[in-house]
Amino acid sequence: MTNPTACLLIIGNEVLSGRTQDANLKFIATRLGEIGIPLREARVIPDVPEVIVSTVNEVRAKYTYVFTTGGIGPTHDDITAECIAQAFGVPWEPHPEAWALMAAHYASREPPAEFNAARQRMATMPRGAALIRNPVSIAPGFIIGNVHVMAGVPRIMQAMFEELAPGLRGGVPVQSRAVHAWGMQEGRIAEGLGAIQARHPEVDIGSYPYYRENGGGVALVAKGTDAAMLDRVIAEISDFVASLGFTPVPGEPA
Amino acid sequence: MTNPTACLLIIGNEVLSGRTQDANLKFIATRLGEIGIPLREARVIPDVPEVIVSTVNEVRAKYTYVFTTGGIGPTHDDITAECIAQAFGVPWEPHPEAWALMAAHYASREPPAEFNAARQRMATMPRGAALIRNPVSIAPGFIIGNVHVMAGVPRIMQAMFEELAPGLRGGVPVQSRAVHAWGMQEGRIAEGLGAIQARHPEVDIGSYPYYRENGGGVALVAKGTDAAMLDRVIAEISDFVASLGFTPVPGEPA
Structure with missing residues (x-):
């Protein structure tokens, strides 16, 4: 449905x-x-x-x-x-x-x-x-x-x-999972992230840079209706982030 | 133009x-x-x-x-x-x-x-x-x-x-003038304000309630491209507000 x-x-x-x-x-x-x-x-x-x-x-x-x-x-x-x-x-x-x-x-x-x-x-x-x-x-x-x-x-x-x-007659709730990493740049991760998105077309993966006074990072957000799938995708993204030498932190940045 | x-x-x-x-x-x-x-x-x-x-x-x-x-x-x-x-x-x-x-x-x-x-x-x-x-x-x-x-x-x-x-090739800048009054309610002023708007169709008059912890009021904003006309309209609005027993204060509320 x-x-x-x-x-x-x-x-x-x-x-x-x-x-x-x-x-x-x-x-x-x-x-x-x-x-x-x-x-x-x-x-x-x-x-x-x-x-x-x-x-x-x-x-x-x-x-x-x-x-x-x-x-x-x-x-x-x-x-x-x-x-x-x-x-x-x-x-x-x-x-x-x-x-x-x-x-x-x-x-x-x-x-x-x-x-x-x-x-x-x-x-x-x-x-x-x-x-x-x-x-x-x-x-x-x-x-x-x-x-x-x-x-x-x-x-x-x-x-x-x-x-x-x-x-309202709703459908399946849209859920979201996030991970972020300080010091990371979108240009570094874009290709690998695109590959993960291509493997999981049913999940909507977004990449959002954030900026603070002393630098910045990128938040990666997976949205979809299948909670178990979201958990798997965000774990895959976290592994990928770590493989590039950044520290994946669960959730959105403060 | x-x-x-x-x-x-x-x-x-x-x-x-x-x-x-x-x-x-x-x-x-x-x-x-x-x-x-x-x-x-x-x-x-x-x-x-x-x-x-x-x-x-x-x-x-x-x-x-x-x-x-x-x-x-x-x-x-x-x-x-x-x-x-x-x-x-x-x-x-x-x-x-x-x-x-x-x-x-x-x-x-x-x-x-x-x-x-x-x-x-x-x-x-x-x-x-x-x-x-x-x-x-x-x-x-x-x-x-x-x-x-x-x-x-x-x-x-x-x-x-x-x-x-x-x-960009711009036109005549849109300017705005505002007046506000504490304690006023839109339902009190709507009819008189509508009459002022009807007399000045070339000016766009907006009415915006605002809320604070201890009450609220209404801000009235006139927008248009003719500065002298805006001054006249906002003066007319201020007189109308005062005629209802409220105190018109120039500008938007803080």
């Missing part, structure tokens, strides 16, 4: 302008790997309706799961929900459950806050959407088809992801 | 698996904005030849400039240069200038290092490529057509970007 696949859409001018450092890709990629839904692509796209609509339609046809972050707040540039309704060809309308949830939330504030038009936008969703609970700040995300729409604020996104994760 | 546009391709399984936090998008987006070449899209794609080839061909037709990071080292998963040769339909072959540069570099090491097959891969490029000098670790990047191929290691990528930047 092959694993399901995923694509992440990071929606927001602020990431493309360099104002905001994305902090969601790494979290989502890691968590998806753990539940056996490898992330195959991520795109950062602007708050432009045609771009959001066409991108959502392209990737939802291509991948098992699509996740989006950003653009579901109350302001004028929060257009993700509308665009996704358009992509699915369904009305963008008040969602009764979200509406009730948010009306109650603003009423219960001390002093009560107005559930105004801007806040009502956050309870307006594509028809047929299922809510993703938001334990941090109430305004929910939603699921429609294979598209999972989450907030862009990392703390809220992470909480939403953990809410939706139990409902 | 409309500004030229740019797309960034971040090439590497390590970013999609969550192993590595991308640190290049923010730098490139910021620098491109400064030289008037707004970044319109970024994609993170895996080390899979068909994906790299088809993505490069799609985006180089769509944007004025394409930048890539990652996949130009000496190891088996460094396949960016080959794939870009394939995308352009030209041979992937030893680049005489890069070859001479790197041969001399390894010969001059103390003790001399071997310019082996793996290292020779880093001097093998699409025919017709122009080099991007690498003052950090010698192995150059390259330019072919409108595609600019850089290393994935941030320190090296940044040095390469500064080497190629003077050759």
Whole structure:
């Protein structure tokens, strides 16, 4: 059985302008790997309706799961929900459950806050959407088809992801093993490492140089779904590293 | 005159698996904005030849400039240069200038290092490529057509970007002005802010909540190419914030 696949859409001018450092890709990629839904692509796209609509339609046809972050707040540039309704060809309308949830939330504030038009936008969703609970700040995300729409604020996104994760049909978890060696250079090991990769096409071997003030080294990482095979491959890599006169240290460098 | 546009391709399984936090998008987006070449899209794609080839061909037709990071080292998963040769339909072959540069570099090491097959891969490029000098670790990047191929290691990528930047034909620099206010909530200001945005369609107004241990606020950012207009818009936003009883503070929050 092959694993399901995923694509992440990071929606927001602020990431493309360099104002905001994305902090969601790494979290989502890691968590998806753990539940056996490898992330195959991520795109950062602007708050432009045609771009959001066409991108959502392209990737939802291509991948098992699509996740989006950003653009579901109350302001004028929060257009993700509308665009996704358009992509699915369904009305963008008040969602009764979200509406009730948010009306109650603003009423219960001390002093009560107005559930105004801007806040009502956050309870307006594509028809047929299922809510993703938001334990941090109430305004929910939603699921429609294979598209999972989450907030862009990392703390809220992470909480939403953990809410939706139990409902995902994952595959075999992707595991990883690493070894590193100080003083080693990629150019020294590349050929031998390539030979090991060629012998184990079912394992994904990566080579990542690292740099410290007083020098550097290379970390070698094997990823795959067969734990015993990963152990064998990382042992083979360690032997190879040692054969070149370097000291293989298990794990990633500190 | 409309500004030229740019797309960034971040090439590497390590970013999609969550192993590595991308640190290049923010730098490139910021620098491109400064030289008037707004970044319109970024994609993170895996080390899979068909994906790299088809993505490069799609985006180089769509944007004025394409930048890539990652996949130009000496190891088996460094396949960016080959794939870009394939995308352009030209041979992937030893680049005489890069070859001479790197041969001399390894010969001059103390003790001399071997310019082996793996290292020779880093001097093998699409025919017709122009080099991007690498003052950090010698192995150059390259330019072919409108595609600019850089290393994935941030320190090296940044040095390469500064080497190629003077050759880019930029447009009017994108500038930004910000104001923030503690205690403010997006839901309070969204409607008024939307009205200001509607009056100034040539300015891009963004609203970004921020969170601290003891509370939070909202930062409001205006971006555009007309400095005097940005000053007027940010003054208008500040007046609006003050009219709601919050204290507008110039700039982004600390």
